[in-house]
Amino acid sequence: MIANDPNLHRRLDRRAAMRALLEDRGDLLLVTGLGSTTWDAAAVGDDDRNFYLWGAMGSAAMVGLGLALARPDRRVLVVTGDGEMLMGLGALATIGVQRPPNLAVAVFDNGHYGETGMQQSHTAESVELVAVARACGFRETFDVIDEIGLRDFAAQIHNAATTLFARIAIRADEPLRILPPRDGVLLKTRFRRAIGID
Amino acid sequence: MAALTEIAATEGSDWRDEIFAVLKAAEIRQVGYVPDAGHARLIELCRDDPEICAVALTTEEEGVALAAGAWLGGQRAALLMQSSGVGNCINTLSLTKTCRFPLLMLVAMRGEWAEFNPWQVPMGSNTRAALELCDVLVYRVERPEEAAETVAAAFDIACNGDLATAVLLSQRLIGAKRWVK
Numbered sequence: 001m002i003a004n005d006p007n008l009h010r011r012l013d014r015r016a017a018m019r020a021l022l023e024d025r026g027d028l029l030l031v032t033g034l035g036s037t038t039w040d041a042a043a044v045g046d047d048d049r050n051f052y053l054w055g056a057m058g059s060a061a062m063v064g065l066g067l068a069l070a071r072p073d074r075r076v077l078v079v080t081g082d083g084e085m086l087m088g089l090g091a092l093a094t095i096g097v098q099r100p101p102n103l104a105v106a107v108f109d110n111g112h113y114g115e116t117g118m119q120q121s122h123t124a125e126s127v128e129l130v131a132v133a134r135a136c137g138f139r140e141t142f143d144v145i146d147e148i149g150l151r152d153f154a155a156q157i158h159n160a161a162t163t164l165f166a167r168i169a170i171r172a173d174e175p176l177r178i179l180p181p182r183d184g185v186l187l188k189t190r191f192r193r194a195i196g197i198d
Numbered sequence: 199m200a201a202l203t204e205i206a207a208t209e210g211s212d213w214r215d216e217i218f219a220v221l222k223a224a225e226i227r228q229v230g231y232v233p234d235a236g237h238a239r240l241i242e243l244c245r246d247d248p249e250i251c252a253v254a255l256t257t258e259e260e261g262v263a264l265a266a267g268a269w270l271g272g273q274r275a276a277l278l279m280q281s282s283g284v285g286n287c288i289n290t291l292s293l294t295k296t297c298r299f300p301l302l303m304l305v306a307m308r309g310e311w312a313e314f315n316p317w318q319v320p321m322g323s324n325t326r327a328a329l330e331l332c333d334v335l336v337y338r339v340e341r342p343e344e345a346a347e348t349v350a351a352a353f354d355i356a357c358n359g360d361l362a363t364a365v366l367l368s369q370r371l372i373g374a375k376r377w378v379k
Contacts, residue, residue, distance in 0.1 A: 031267070051270055056293035059263035063293075066267020066275065069228055069251050074271075088263075090256030098253060184297030185360075188270065197272040 012150065014108055014170040019044050020150050021079065021106065026158065029067060029195065033060035033080025035115045037108055041079065042180035048194035054182050058088030061105050065095050068103035074195065075102050077157055082109040082123045089132065095163060096137030104157045104164035105133075110172040118172060133165035142166035213371075214239040216346035217304070221250075221276055224353050226302075228253060228268045230261030231278035236306025236372040240278060258283035259290035266299045274357070276302045281309060281325040281366070282318060291332040291362065298360035302353045303334070304367065311369035325366060334362040339371055 018040040022030070030050045032038040037060075038052040051067075053060050064078035085092075085107045095105065111124030123129060130143045139162050142153040153166045181187060192198045218240055221229070229244040230253045231237060244252040255261050258279045265275035279287075284305060294301050308315075309322020321328075329336050337352050339345045345367065352363040 053293070055296065056263065056290045058259070059266075059290055059293055062260045062263030063267040063270070065253070066228060066264040066269075066273075067271040068267075069253070070268045070271025070273035088260065091260055091263075093256050094253065094260055098251075184293075188297040188299065191270055192272065195271070 010146075011110075011169050011171040012144070012147070014040050014110070014173075015043050015175055017108065017150055017168055017170055018079065020147075021077065021154050021157070023154065027074055028157065029071070029074050029076045029191075031060055031064045031067065031076065031078045033057075033078070033084035035081050035084060036174075037079045037081050037084075038180065039175075039177045040108070043175070043178040046180050048190045050180070051187055051191050052180050052182075054184070057084055058091070060084055061088060061091040061095060064103055064105060065091070065098060065100070068100040069098065071195070072100065072102055075158055076104070078103070078105045080105075080107060081114070082107055082111060082129065083113045083121050085129065086122055086127070092133050092136040092138070092165070096133070099137065099139070099163040101161050101163065104153075104160065104166070106153070106164075106166040106168055108170045109167050110170045112172045114172070114174055118174075129167045130165065133167075138163055138165040140164050144168040212239075213342035213345035215243070217349050218243040220346050220350045220353070222247070224350070225274055226276050226353075227251060227273040228264065228275040229278060230255050230264045230275065232256075232258050232261075232280065232283050234278070234280040234283075234306050236280065236308075236367060236369075237278040237304070240304070244278075258286040259288075262287050262290040262294060262301065265301055266293055266297065269299050274300075276304060276353075278304050279306070281305055281307045282321045284325050284328055284364070285321050288328065288332060291334065294362045295333055299362070300356040300360050301334075301362040302349070302356050303329075303362075303364040304349065305364050306367050306372055307369045309369075313369065322369075329364050332362070334364050336364050336366060338366040338368060340368050342371060345371070 060080040261277040268275040309318035
């Protein structure tokens with residue numbers, strides 16, 4: 001519960017968290033959700049292997065699933081926000097059934113809708129995303145509240161034997177927006193080229 | 199690959215099996231579905247096929263995102279849903295349109311021919327209009343002999359033009375649901 005969290009000031013910085021997840025990314029493929037996680041990825045550095053969602057809220061995890069199933073030879077990381085994940089919560093049930101070993105879903109959880117005026121989300125009240133993921137069948141889950149937990153999860157992304165879920169507690173702040181390209185056809189085409197299709 | 203419409207014309211006798219043969223010939227590797235009586239045979243065939251990853255969805259818009267992800271990874275996908283599920287897909291179809299992802303939706307119609315349940319009618323009677331508002335190309339199958347070639351033609355145009363397509367399988371074709379046995 002974020003509102004009463006005595007450790008609020010100690011929550012992770014979202015940009016630093018994204019940087020840690022993408023450090024030594026190797027051939028990792030990244031999907032980000034509508035909103036701040038897309039700006040976070042762009043702030044770390046635009047990359048043809050990043051597929052940013054600028055819309056279709058609730059879709060990030062499922063785009064990651066389709067990609068992971070299509071490319072069992074590559075690691076796929078989805079990073080999205082708590083609000084975006086909540087809109088497509090059923091995706092956790094669907095992914096929990098499939099569990100491709102090359103997929104990791106990370107939710108940057110600040111308990112707020114940062115793009116719309118910082119209204120509280122369900123995770124600031126009663127909803128625990130890690131418990132949801134576990135109940136949906138994810139066998140490896142991480143409740144990341146500090147840098148040690150973040151590094152532990154980041155290392156697992158490249159070696160896991162099952163689908164991972166991580167809830168990463170971040171501060172509810174709004175760093176400068178860094179905007180990647182928003183032309184959907186460009187994002188699609190350059191992504192496919194970068195992984196050897198087309 | 200031979201034109202899909204040619205394959206469609208030469209395969210088995212049941213229209214459901216013929217559609218499956220088209221999906222196989224089209225090298226579709228992921229099939230997202232929300233269970234529906236009209237698609238029961240097709241779902242069974244997809245689930246039993248080792249080359250196809252059949253993904254049960256909790257709601258249809260998950261499938262639109264799944265198909266986009268599959269295409270990003272170089273695989274082809276198809277979605278199976280009931281007409282009521284088309285309404286669930288509306289906003290997610292913005293992903294398909296903005297990025298021009300090819301998409302094939304096979305829609306089992308409810309709420310039309312001899313429908314017993316009036317709650318199916320509002321979405322069933324607006325399925326085509328809703329899809330067309332989202333710039334999805336819509337084809338409709340009334341007769342069994344048209345089914346496979348229509349699916350083949352829809353998939354061809356989807357892949358050739360990076361377009362979203364839907365094939366509506368009419369309730370008359372599928373047979374109205376029997377409520378009292």
